[in-house]
Amino acid sequence: MRIRRGTQEVRLRIHDSIEHLRAQVRDNRTSGRPIALVPTMGYLHDGHLELIRHASRLAPDVYVSVFVNRLQFGPTEDFARYPRDLHRDSAMAEAAGATDLFAPGVEELTPEGTRVRIVPGHLSDHLCGRSRPGHFAGVLTIVAKLFNLVQPDVAVFGWKDAQQLIIINRMVEELNFPVRIEGVETVREPDGLAMSSRNTYLTDEQRLQAPAIYRALCRGRDMALANPRVDLSAVERQIADEITSSTSGRVDYVQAVSRTDLQPLVRFEPGNTMIAAAVFLGSTRLIDNVRF
Numbered sequence: 492m493r494i495r496r497g498t499q500e501v502r503l504r505i506h507d508s509i510e511h512l513r514a515q516v517r518d519n520r521t522s523g524r525p526i527a528l529v530p531t532m533g534y535l536h537d538g539h540l541e542l543i544r545h546a547s548r549l550a551p552d553v554y555v556s557v558f559v560n561r562l563q564f565g566p567t568e569d570f571a572r573y574p575r576d577l578h579r580d581s582a583m584a585e586a587a588g589a590t591d592l593f594a595p596g597v598e599e600l601t602p603e604g605t606r607v608r609i610v611p612g613h614l615s616d617h618l619c620g621r622s623r624p625g626h627f628a629g630v631l632t633i634v635a636k637l638f639n640l641v642q643p644d645v646a647v648f649g650w651k652d653a654q655q656l657i658i659i660n661r662m663v664e665e666l667n668f669p670v671r672i673e674g675v676e677t678v679r680e681p682d683g684l685a686m687s688s689r690n691t692y693l694t695d696e697q698r699l700q701a702p703a704i705y706r707a708l709c710r711g712r713d714m715a716l717a718n719p720r721v722d723l724s725a726v727e728r729q730i731a732d733e734i735t736s737s738t739s740g741r742v743d744y745v746q747a748v749s750r751t752d753l754q755p756l757v758r759f760e761p762g763n764t765m766i767a768a769a770v771f772l773g774s775t776r777l778i779d780n781v782r783f
C-alpha cells in the first residue's frame with residue numbers, strides 16, 4: 492500500500508532503532524512538516540485505526556509507535572502473553588494513513604537498568620491507579636520518552652483509557668511538553684463492547700457476557716441524569732450488581748469520579764462526571780467508562 496502526500500506517494504517507513512527514527516524526525520523538522528503521534532502497544536484494532544485516521548487529519552506525517560511497554564505491567568500481569576503481530580500492525584497502520592511506524596525492541600527503548608520514572612501523583616490514587624500500582628508511572632515514562640524522540644506537534648489517545656488520557660494531559664501541562672493532546676471517543680463493537688486488544692483473550696462465553704459492562708454503565712449514567720441528586724455510591728452499587736448478576740465476572744471497581752481531578756464524586760456534576768469500571772472476566776481485565 493502507498494500513501495499519498497500531496498502529489499507524492501510514500502511507503503510506510505518502519506523504524507526499529509532510535510537512531511533511524513531520529514534521522515526521519517530531523518527530516519520532518521528541517522522541512523517543516525508537522526508530526527502527529529499515535530502511541531500504541533500494537534495488535535491494532537478499529538479503535539487504534541480511528542486514532543490514526545484522526546491523526547492524519549491533524550498533520551501530514553503520522554507516526555505510530557508499537558511497543559509493549561514492560562514498565563507499565565505489574566509482575567503478575569499479562570506482559571508476556573500480550574498479543575503481538577508487527578506484520579499485521581504495519582499493514583493496518585499504513586492503510587489507516589500512518590507514514591511512519593516506530594517499533595523498537597524492548598532493550599532499545601527500555602534497556603535493563605532503566606530506573607527513572609515520571610510519577611503521576613494524586614491522579615493515580617483511584618481507579619486503575621489504585622488496582623495497578625506503578626502502572627501510570629510506567630505509562631508516563633514511556634510516553635515522555637516517545638514525546639522526546641518523535642517530537643510530535645500533536646499526540647492522539649483514546650477515551651477508553653480515560654484515566655491515562657487525563658494523566659498524560661496533566662504531565663504535558665505540568666512538565667511543559669510542547670505537544671497538543673487530542674482525545675478520541677471509544678470505538679465499540681456493534682453490541683457495545685469497547686474495542687481492546689485484550690478482547691482477543693476472551694472465551695466465546697465471556698465475549699457474549701462482556702457487553703454487559705457498558706450496558707450497566709449506561710444504565711447508571713441514565714439513573715444519575717434522571718435524578719441528579721442521587722447519591723452516586725448507590726449508582727456505583729447498582730452498576731456493580733448488574734455486572735455481577737449478568738456475567739461470570741469479578742468487579743475490580745466501579746467508581747464515579749470528577750473528570751478534572753479523578754477524585755471520587757458523591758453527587759452528579761454535569762459535564763464533570765465520569766463513571767469508570769474495571770471487570771475481570773476470567774483473568775482478562777476489561778475497562779470502560781461513561782462521561783456526562
Ligand code: PAF
Binds near residue numbers: 531652
Ligand atoms: O494505551 C496504550 O496502549 C499504552 O498505555 C501507551 C499509551 C501506548 C503507553 O505504552
